[in-house]
Amino acid sequence: MSLSVSGLPKPGNVRNDVRHNWEVMQSVYKLYNEQKFTDILFEFPYTTYKFTAHRLILAAASPYFLELFDQTEDDCNSLTVTKMDSDTFEELVVYCYNGQTDITAGNAERMAKGAMLLRLYEVVDICVNYMMDHISDFLVRKLIPLAAELVYEKFETRLLAYIVKNFKEVNRNGEIFDLNMTQWKFILKELDVNVVTQAYIFLATKGWYEYNATERQQYLPDLIGSLTLTEFDNDFLRQQIKPLPGCEGLATESLKKRGELPSWVAVQNWGEDWLGYKDILIYNQAKVEWVKATRLEIKRYYFSTAFMGNSLYFIGGRSRDGVSKAVLSYNLLTKTFSTMPSLQDKRTAACVAVVNNSIYVFGGKADNSLTSVECYSTSTGRWEYKSGTPTPRAAAGVAILNADIYLIGGKDLRMLNRVDVYNVSTNRWYNCNPMAEARESPAVTVHQDLIYAMSGGFRDLKTVERYDPKQDKWTKIASLNVARRYICAASIGDQLWAFGGVIGPAQWDDTVEVYDEASDKWLVKKKLPVTGKFDCVTLPTNLADNLN
The missing domain is CATH 2.120.10.80 (Kelch-type beta propeller)
Structure with missing residues (x-):
């Protein structure tokens, strides 16, 4: 194979090089399956299960492994995995070798969590796509805390977009109550008031607050203030909004402005x-x-x-x-x-x-x-x-x-x-x-x-x-x-x-x-x-x- 000055393949040989790289990785994966030339042992607490892998391959595929191995002594040849189960960990190690993984309703959540830890964001995307494409197999209420736990913007954005589009159904099923303040405010901003009325939005917001009133009371004035309060009639402002904690001033100001509209x-x-x-x-x-x-x-x-x-x-x-x-x-x-x-x-x-x-x-x-x-x-x-x-x-x-x-x-x-x-x-x-x-x-x-x-x-x-x-x-x-x-x-x-x-x-x-x-x-x-x-x-x- 001819090389350029930098040591990278010349453009004219790209097709052959891709084939070469694929064959090399197939051979490496075969060596992993045969447990040959491996140099790092992974063990799991409370179980006798263990397996080995190639430190170089894992470091090349995952920024997490690269940092981990950089921080360990050169003569360290074993590590104990405590932050995920052995099945998930091994499936992600296999992905580092062959770039393939099988996501199902049974493993999507744990694979997403594990992939985030190892910073295998391609796997996280695969998991997110699967969960959103098969959302009927998952509870929105279950995905909301998962999105918060993963702190993965793509997942949260797609999940919130789904909630906005299906707001009435999700609200009716009581699946919105675990949304945090930031998520709820985003949804209020994105809702189409031609599809979901201000009155419906208000009642949903009130229900969200009452689900955990002690912790959410501090956020209530900000959320209620984001609604177009002047669209509510005077009786509604006095009877529904004014009694809410921290909202008396909002109601009073809206009553004043409303008279001028x-x-x-x-x-x-x-x-x-x-x-x-x-x-x-x-x-x-x-x-x-x-x-x-x-x-x-x-x-x-x-x-x-x-x-x-x-x-x-x-x-x-x-x-x-x-x-x-x-x-x-x-x-x-x-x-x-x-x-x-x-x-x-x-x-x-x-x-x-x-x-x-x-x-x-x-x-x-x-x-x-x-x-x-x-x-x-x-x-x-x-x-x-x-x-x-x-x-x-x-x-x-x-x-x-x-x-x-x-x-x-x-x-x-x-x-x-x-x-x-x-x-x-x-x-x-x-x-x-x-x-x-x-x-x-x-x-x-x-x-x-x-x-x-x-x-x-x-x-x-x-x-x-x-x-x-x-x-x-x-x-x-x-x-x-x-x-x-x-x-x-x-x-x-x-x-x-x-x-x-x-x-x-x-x-x-x-x-x-x-x-x-x-x-x-x-x-x-x-x-x-x-x-x-x-x-x-x-x-x-x-x-x-x-x-x-």
Whole structure:
């Protein structure tokens, strides 16, 4: 064999050298099996079992053996093994010779421990892969302390990732209680709150703490503080979190902050009780679902809802006497109704937008579709006409973006795909590119600086479009799972929601869907507690809490 200056094989002879090395190791392994030329004896306490091996091979394969032999006298030819059983030790010695080992459910744990001691990390990886690939053969509760004992990052990372992915199942089986503080905090950080709610996470954390309250009490405030406490309602903060040791201050601070945050409220303006009580829903961020807050008696339907000041306004609609111009307000502080100045025109199916402490009402329908626009502000205390819409339209969608009001779709004698923009400061209208599809009563909302329009029409559309104002362009995205009309859309945090509506001639629907932009799919969420057509408005949380 030709050698380079350094004594290593030249590149041209690598294939032959690999074969040579393999044959040499086979011969060495044969000598080990025949116990020839061995120079170190291993003995085990409380047993007569012993065997010998080649010091050079073990030192070359394991940093542990290299250090061990460096620290022993040259004339030392025997060692007593006390930190592992003879079977495990011999299997790992064999691996040093031939690079092979057979891992099973019966030996994986002890082999992993032994391999960590001998610093045979390839064997540790083999054991970890086996245990994680056959995790049903092992208890997660058993693997948690093993990972802590081994102090092997790859194992702990993979095990914690499994727990995060299967959190509900692992929690339900009571296998999480042996997690240490660091592991538990890592899991809380990695959990997907769209899959596991904040309320569920809180209860699991509380259960983990109560499993060993004496030792874990010191960690509790840190863990509870890592949750998004402002998503819990006031009663939950007072009754569940405030009594926990060290968490009173967290609850108090969260109550204060929570009052300053927005809450999303859905007002039923049409449901099974057309001329009576209407349900008010609040989005519960901790539970990731819509919950029923209260009922208000509003003897109209298909009215429009706005929020301004401390009050909800219920505008126009249809009563027993036909199309109405009445305006009713509900003060969220005093929980009282007031009759407000009436509209100048009777109208139902109108669009409503609130800009600069003024309520704008666009179009709608009386005997025919309207072009008139009215504006109400508390400073004037009356409704005043503004520049009318370019075309008559009822049942349009409305969105506010950059202080401009977009009027989208709707119906005159036919369904419209038209899009017009009203500039509040100039009292003028501008035209935008139309949608791909005509939509009557589309669900419209602004989400992450784009306008989304979905559903609508008498033929129950599934389709969804979004508008980029910078490019004046509409683009279709994934369709909804359920085709319906009169649905409501809302942008909540970083999520786009669609819920409620009607299917077919008169079947109210309780479906809730959330758009997953990464996969371009709509995901079905927990159903609404009541059905109907809804208007979604944003309120300060301290006012929304008064609806309960």
